[in-house]
Each structure stands twice: as C-alpha cells, then as structure tokens.
Amino acid sequence: MRLRKRKLVAACALALLGMGRQAAAQDPAEAVAIADEARTVRVAGHYDNAVGTSDAASQGVITTELIVNRPALRPGELLEFVPGLIVTQHSGDGKANQYFLRGFNLDHGTDFATHVDGMPVNMRTHAHGQGYSDLNFLIPELVQRIDYKKGPYFAGEGDFASAGSARIRLADKLPQGQASVSVGQHGYLRGVVADSVAAGSGTLLVGLEVNRNNGPWDVPERVRKVSGVLRYSQGTQDDGFSVTGMAYKNSWNATDQVPLRAVESGQIGRFGSLAPSDGGDTSRTSLSYAMRKRTENRLFELDAYLIRSQLELNSDFTYFLADPVAGDQFQQSERRTVAGVNASESWTTQLFGLPLRNKLGVQARYDRLSPVGLYNTVNRVRQSTVREDRVREASIGLYGENTVQWLPWLRFVAGLRYDVYRFNVASSIEGNSGAANDHVVSPKLSLILGPWSKTEFFVNYGKGFHSNDARGTTQTRLPDGEASTPVTPLAPTKGMELGARTEWLPGLQSSLALWRLDIASELLFVGDAGETEPSRASRRHGIEWNNHYIAAPWLLFDLDLAASRSRYTQNDPAGNFIPGSIDKVASFGVTVTEQGPWSGAFQLRYFGPRPLIEDKSVRSASTTLAYARVAYQLNRKTRIALDVFNLFDKRASDIDYYYASRLPGEGADGVNDRHFHPVEPRSARLTLSYAF
Template sequence: METVTIVGNYNNSVGTSDAASQGSVTSNLIVNRPALRTGELLEFVPGMIVTQHSGDGKANQYFLRGTNLDHGTDFATYVDGMPVNMRSHAHGQGYSDLNFLLPELVQRIDYKKGTYFADEGDFASAGAAHIRLVDSLPQGIASLSLGSYGYQRAVLANSLAAVNGTLLYGLELNRNNGPWDNPEGVRKYSGLLRYSQGNHEDGFDITAMAYTNNWNSSDQIPLRAVQSGLIDRYGAIDPTDGGRSSRYSLSYALHKRNQLGQFEFDAYAVQSALELFSNFTYYLNDPVNGDQFNQSEYRRMLGFNMSQAWDKQLAGLEMQNRIGLQVRYDKLSPVGIYNTLAQQRISTIRQDEVKESSAGLYAENIIQWLPKLRTVAGVRYDAYRFDVNSSVAGDSGKVSDHIVSPKLSLIFGPWDKTEYFINYGTGFHSNDARGTTQTRLPDGGASNPVTPLVKTRGGELGVRTEIIPGLQSSLALWRLDIDSELLFVGDAGETEPSRASRRTGIEWNNHYIAAPWLLFDLDLAISRARYTQYDPVGAYIPGSLDKVASFGVTVTDIGRWYGGVQLRYFGPRPLIEDGSVRSASTTLAYARIGYKIAPRTRLTLDAFNLFNKQASDIDYYYQSRLRGETADGANDIHFHPVEPRALRLTLTHNF
C-alpha cells in the first residue's frame, strides 16, 4: 500500500509569521480540495470568497475583509514574483486573471492581509497572495476529466533531469459549455516550461508560460426578466457577449547566498491581450443597436524585483535587515472601449495609448529585543509616472506621483505555544492612468482628474496558538481605512473613484489534524464597511461582504479511499448606499470521493453545489432597459446565478 505522509493543510505554526492573519497553504490542501474554477485557488486564503459574474475565461470576482475587490483592486497576487494584477486595465483596475495557471503545479500559496508588510506595494491593502510553483514533480501526471455540461479537461506534466538541472513541463486543454442556455464554449489552452538548478536558497529558474482562451459570456441578468418568464436563470439577454484572452510570459528567478546573506532577484516579461464584449444595460443607451460594448487591450509588461537580506548584531541584539527594489513598466497599445453590435465595432468611445512606470524601494528591520519580543519595522517609497495619449481631446497628458508607507509590527511570545501580534501600516492603491489625466468625458462633459495614488491605513491585533495538540488557531481584530473607494458602475461596466471608507472586522481561523488521515478546517469572518464621508444617499458600501464562513473535512487515506467536503457561506451584501436593497446569502457545498485503483492510478469524483442550491454568485443593483420597456428602463437587481449541481470524474495516472 502507498504510504502517505500528512503535514497538514496549512503551515501556520507559531513562530512562522509576523501577523496572526499571515500564513501558507500547502499543496496537500490544493490537491485534495475540488475547485470549480482555476481562480478558486485564492479561496484557500482564509476568509476569501471567489465568484464570477461573467464567462469563465474572465478574471474572477474576489471578496475579502468586507471588501468587494472587483477583479483584484485591493488584493495583490503574484506567481513566482510576476504580478498578476493589471493596472490601467481595459475592464477593471487591478484585474487579476489566474486562468493561465495549472493548479497541479502549485507548490504553495503564501498569503498576507493588511498594510503591514514593507515588501507589499500596489493593490495589497486588503491582502496579498504569492503563488509558488514547483521546480520538479516526484512523478509525472497524466489526467483526464469529464463532467456535466460538456466539461472536458486533460493535463500532462512531468519533470526530468537535464543539463545539470531539472526540466519541468505542463500542458492543459480545457473545454466547457456550462449550464447556460447559450453554451459558454470555453476553449482553453495552457502550457509551462521551466528549467531550474539548485534550491530556493541557492539556485535559479527560467520559466516560459503560454495561455489562450475563448468563451461566450454568461453575464449577470436582471431579476425581472427571470420573474416575468422572458428568460430562465441560465438565460441571456444578449447572447453575443463573450471574450478572448491570451497571456505569454518569460521569467527568471535567482536565489543566492552571498557574504552578506540572502540575495534574490527575479525579472519578467509578459505580453497579454483581451477582447471582452459585455452588455449590462441592454437597450438603455441605444434602443436600436443595444448597449453592448467592447473593452480591448494589448499589453506588454516588464519588471524586476531584487532584495538583499543580512543578519547583524547591535549591542548584543540579534538583527535582520532587508532592502529591496521593485520596478515595473506597462505599455498598453492600445487600450480602448468601443460600442459594438454582436461583437462588431460600430463606434469608438475612447482609445488610448498608455505608458505606466513605477519603482518601489523598501527597507525592513527585525530586532529580537527580548527572548519573547521582536519588532518588524519597515518603510517603502513608491514613485509612479503616467503617460496617456488619448483619442478624447483634453485627456492626454503626463502625471507623476509618489507615496511613503511606514510599517510596524510587534510580536510577543510564545508563551504556552501562543504568540501575540500588534500590526500597523499604511499602503496604497493606484488609480487607472486614464483617470489621472482626464479632463473631458467621451460625451464632451467636463471631468476632474483622479488622485493617482490613494493612501490606505490598516491595523491589526492578533493571537495565534497551538496550545491544543494538533490545532493551529488564530484570531485577528483588524481595521482598514481607504481614502477613496473604487465603485462599480453598471452602465459603463467600469469602476470609478468614490468616497473614503472604513472597514473593521474579526477573523477566526482553525486548522486541526484530528488523526493522520483526518483534517478539519474552520474559518469565520465578520466585518463592517461604511463610507466615512457624509452623503445623503447613505453610508453603506455596495457589495461589501459582512459574513464569511468556511468549513472543510479532508480524509486522506482510508485504505484505498480518500475524499472531503467543503462548505462555504457568504452573507448578504448591501447593493445601494442606503442599504434598502440587499442581496441574499449564498451557501454552497463541494464534495470529493476518490479511489486508488493502483499505487499510481486513482479515480476521483467531484460534486459542485452538492445540494443544488439556487443562489447568486454575485448581485448588483442598477438601471437597465429591456425591449418594450419605457425609455428610462428600470432599477433592478442583476445577478449571476451559481451553477447547478455538477459532477466531474477524473482519472489520474502518475508515471
């Protein structure tokens, strides 16, 4: 019988982090928990909810710490040092599309929350996740999945010795129609090739990745259209919505022990493209052709990160220091938005050439003042330059901005296998470059430029304990202030700056190894989100999530059998500022049962939405117009339904 070693789902033991809300997800959890979509990798971060309001080729919707992060505005995501968040993006600021990843090649996910970490810059105010890929595989992977609604997926991956190092490759082909009346028609191809030498302290790797996807969108639909019988829950008002995306990257990472300490350097080049066709308001603006629009971009991104860490003693005190530099350059040529009919452009709303560059310099100092007290003090300086050449007269220009962000953490203990944390820091998120130079709207109206870099401030009190054998438990009380929200605007399909806000909350995360073959995970989060600047329309922040719960059971080895169940709940959200319209809550269950046919061959059955709940992935409230309605249309809830129960059967062979 195959021997299975269990080290737990999370590596969050006492002494491994500088905040109660910081931690790492191990590959054990990633491979043992079913995921409906690739983007649900981020749902392994405790308290994170990942949903979708459109086709599965598009970046997901993310919720964390009372924040509707849209497609990634205040949550920074990296893959081996490469930033995933796309700034000045055609569809949404901070757009984070993880569809290019192969989950089988993820080694771990290191996550942080809050503004307390000197090495985290843009988009990281609510948190950040660093996804680390494997350099090698213990065995090759060949898998084939078949499932409900035309789901098909094939994966082939392996590593082999090559020229004093290791060559890793991975390929994925994916097809999916989904439950939609207008089949989604996903056609996805992903590939990875990596050469590596050495290890993560003294070694390097070179990685090439490629990804393309085509799909028909299953955008949110108006509630009144379903209630009247015009369409059913899985129907579409505009069946020509859809998209195409691609991403190609080449990256290099070096880890080197030198005379000072640890030196790290990584560099990346990314070329990506997106064509997205959406229609959120149907016939409100154009009763003849409809309101479909095309958000389009072609992007080249270059950047590098470097850091040097060293140990030192000062007056007998142990000290660790680190300095780092992060540089990034994005060129969008072009990025545009166009009026379309059945994906054919009929007019240009605006088209821009954008160049955006940034440099972030940070320093961090750790001092062990007493056996039970250490401090982590840091500061970072970020400078940005925006260069916009716009088709709209008056919207071209160049703007520069900079911001300083100090950080401080105090860590006490451990006493009785328990640590205590006090964290505070400031951070920021950047705004879309086009907004920083905008003085005219596409319709000719006047506009004021937005603040390029928006300050955020956060604090946290936390505790982490292992006083109960087998249980890792953490509790965090946190607060996050943002000088300007980014608010979704339905008729434009974009976000726009809004008022300042404050969020507070509590998180309780628990990971328990009851037996070598039985693991439990329980995460609970409650938050409160309000605008802090008065406006008679109200203080609620639309889309802000106030309750999250996740419970998982993983069975790793009962003879030839293994499996698990995952239950997640996300509570109701206010959809308008006065709180009078709210979404319903959503509770979903996923389940897995697996059987080892042979030591290297296994069969797995995954069930999604196990109890076939009728609920929403996401809800919005805005004005739209259907055919036959008055010119003003109607204000209504627009929702994207969760998919009905679906089964997927996967045959995996290791070679």
C-alpha cells in the same frame, strides 16, 4: 517496520500542526525569529503557519498537500485557501473572477495583490477594471504553495495589497509524472499532462492543460482553453535559479448577470441570456527568471519578467437603455506589454548583542498599452469608438525592513516603503492626453510577543496604497464631452490589527485577528463607461477566527469565520453603506487522506448578504455552497476521483448588482432592478489520473 511507521506518523503530525519551519527554509528573508533560525526543520504538510513563523496572525502558507486534495470549480478558486476570501464569477470562465475579502467587493482584484512566481497578476489601467487579476492561465496541479498576507503591514507588498496579497509558487520538480482526464456534465472535458526530467545539471518541467466546457447556460459557453508551462531550474529554492515560459489562450461566450424581472416574467430562464453574442477572447504569454543566492548569513533574490497579454471583452449589461435600436453592447480591448524586476538583499547581524535581520529591496514595473479602448459594438462588430488611449505607466518601489529580537519573547519589525509613479496618456479624446506623477511613503510596524504556552500575540500597523487608472489622472473631459477633474493617482490606505495564534490545545492551531482598514478614496475608473467614478473615503473593520484541527494524521478539519463592517466615513443623504461590501464569511472543510485506497474531502462555504445600494434598502441574499470529493486508488499509479459541486443544488447567486436596465417595451429611463448571476447547479466531474 513499526519504528518506521511511528516516525512517519510523527512527521505527518508535526507537518499538519505546522511545527516545521518550511517557510523559513524556503524564504529566509520572510522567516521570523532570528534566534530560532538555527533550529529550522524542514517538513511538508498542509499548512506552515505554526507559532514562530509569522509576523501577523493573518499571515500564512498553504502547501500542495492541501491544494491537491480539495476540489475546485475554477482555477481562481485556489485563492479560497486564503481564510475569509471568497471567489465567484459573474461572466464567462475566460474572464477574471470576482473576489471578496475583509468587507470588500474587490471586483476583479483591486486591493488584493496576486503574484505567480514573482510576476504580478493584477493589471493596472486595465480595459475592464483596475487591478484585474485573471488566474485562468494557472495549471493547479503545478502549484507548490501559496503564501498569503492580509493588511498593509509588510514592506515587500506594494500596489493593490491593502486588503491582502497572495504569492503563488509553482513547482520546480514533480515527484512523478502525471496525466489526467476529467469529464463532466454540460460538455466539460479537461486534460492535463505534466512531468519533470533531469536536463544537464538541472531539471526541465513541462505542463500542458486543455479545457473545453459549455456550462449549464442556455447559450453554451463554449470555453476553449489551452495553457502551457516550460521551466528549467538548477539548485534549490534557497540557492539556484529558474527560467520559466508560460502561454495561455482562451475564448468563450459570456454568461453575464441578468435582470431578475426577465426571469420572473418567464422571458428567459434562470440560466438564460438577453445578450447571446456577448463573450471574449484572451491570451497571455510570459518569460520569467528567478534567482536565489544564499551565503552564510545573506540571501540575494532576483525576479525578472516580461509579459504579453491581450483581451477583447464584449458585454451588454443595460440592453437598450443607451441605444434603443442597436442595443448597448460594448467592447473593451487592450494589448499590453509588462516588464519588471524585483531585487532584494537580506542579511543577519548583531547590534549590542541583539540579533538583527535586515532587508533592502527594489521593485520596478513598466506597462505599455497600445492601445486600450472602449467601443460600441453590435454582435461583437465595432460600430464606433468611445475612447481609445495609448498608455505608458512606470513605477519603482524602494523598501527596507529591520527585525530585532529584543528578548526571547519580544520581536520588533519596522519597515518603510517609498513608491513613485509616472503616467503618460495619449487619448483619442481632446484634452485627455498628458502626463502625471505621484509618490507615496508607507511606514510599517509589527510587534510580536511570545510564545507563552505555545501562544503568541501580534500588534500590526501599516500604511499602503492602490494606484488609480492612468486615464483618470489626465482626464479633463468625459467621453460625452462633459468636463471632468483628474483624480489622485495614488490613493493611500491605513490599517491596523491585533492578533493571536495558539497551539495550546494538542492538534489545534487557532488564529484570531481584530483589524481595521481606512481608505482615503475609493476612486475607480469605470471601464464599462470609459470614465472615472469618484467615491468617498471609507472605513472597514472586523474579526477573523481561523482554525485547523488534526484529529488524526489522516483527518484534518478547517473552520474559518469572518465578520466585518464597511461604511463610508463621509455622510451623504444617499446612505453610507458601501455597495457590494461583504459582512460575513464562513468556511468549513474536512480532508481525509489514505484510508486504505480511499480518500476524500468536503468543503462548505457561506458568504452573507450585501447592501446593493448606499442606503441598504436593497440587499443580496446569502449564498451557501458545498463541494465534495471521493477518490479511490486503483493501483500504485492509477487513481479515480469524483468531484461534486453545489452538492445540495442550491439556487443562489454568485453575484448581485442593482442598477437600471431597459428591456424592449420599457420606458426610456429603464427599470432599476436586481441583476444576478446564478451559481451553477449541481454537477459532477470524474477524473482518471495516472502517475508515471
């Protein structure tokens, strides 16, 4: 018994320190250090970011052991496991989250690419915002791992990935069946049941989630959400296949940002609303196929998917500024079909005695929107059409990557990516129909030195891009009839990074990255207005320091710090600050596991003030939030957990904007004011889980 316990402790310590090579074992095409592949060890732990497993200091893996032990207010907060990334919300919980990373207000996903089992989550030419990433369809209990990367240094990452990317992998098989019920304040109720069973020569996994929530808002949010997953798989993640069906439906009342003056005057409370009929409904269904075939020195990977999605979003941000009688509510609506395929072949060989790893891949995607529209509404009833478009958008990306282990301490990764896009728009506005084409070449280069004394160094460089809304590429007239110039379909980006990662101090894994990212144009299609808003070229640079410390096999500490500077590079009298750009992020976490029947977690996050206009004369305040969990294992199968959100009951904002709006009785030009969405007050949720 004592020997077995020692082995278990040693295995846990190795896992938590990231000394294994799980990433290499599960995805050899993304593994590093060909010379080390023969010594691959499979372990399970909170992280798999050890020295020798990455091509950049800002690359890593989060595993399920950490995900299940930390509380999350919303499914989208899964992405906050990516160091330096902040997830908030400025509307109802059926809408995509707001994301911040590396000096970006990423809006709902622009410049951060998210995939689930090979399927893209970012929606291009979206009714509400370019790159819209709605993760509310996820069932967190089924997430097996999150592979994240930052910067445009990786040949396999294309559109929207300039700031970073996350690839979320769902489990093929659960260690045991599980059922849970969560109850909380403000009418919160959530139930989950999931299990996997043998089916023929494979495994059938089933998951179902039902969620109801009113939230703390004066107008109840009335979230009504259902998500389901059905997956059949055979073999292993290296050598096997899976077929997955997913379905999701949600409806809600919106809780959009409100003007500060309305709260200070007492017209509404902090959690009140000036547009009680705002809200929406959405749905998403998908069918995907994933296959991995490994031979002695080759790996073939294939992902194919078909996605159907729908959204109707009713919003009113300016109240009576445009229409002093009926109000300014508008509806953004779309019906979308997405089909795509990703295929790649990786193989190892030798050249003049040097070990080489090669990878060639193709990624193709086709979006059909019939239609995507913007409408004026009153109480969600359409009154007139601002614009309505039918869009066909196709793209294909080809990439190659070569890794050479020149010396035991010197690895060189070179990649090249070529993307070509075709846009076809049929618009309700005369002169806005047409077709456009564009292409972009993106070279990538990484140099990895070491390890020496359990420390390695990275030099990364790469070009990337993000696509602009298809409607902007053919637009010659704005909805009001004013002339407009079509935008550049693909906006190039360029990034570089110097980094280091060390495990020199026992128990501590630490990464440091100095980075810079240039964007040629931040052109953005403003779905709220139905037009393209031009912007200037920009530059962002900063520093990130990430730390994971294993004080004991049962005690984990995390500390992530990030600071950045964001500016437009073309001078303008209005100012050169980028509105919404985040400059400081800090996160501190403690995870305690298996102290007798007890376990727990504490998470503190901070994101700093942001300029709200170009001259920085108006800034947001900073936001600090704490989450906590205490769990008790009642018996071998039953567990109870208490999660507390906004532990210190901070009065802060999830998001702040500065723009003009008009309330009844105000002048025709409205009032420039800060508009904010408050963080939810302190709340608690109790979860009873049963394993079967």
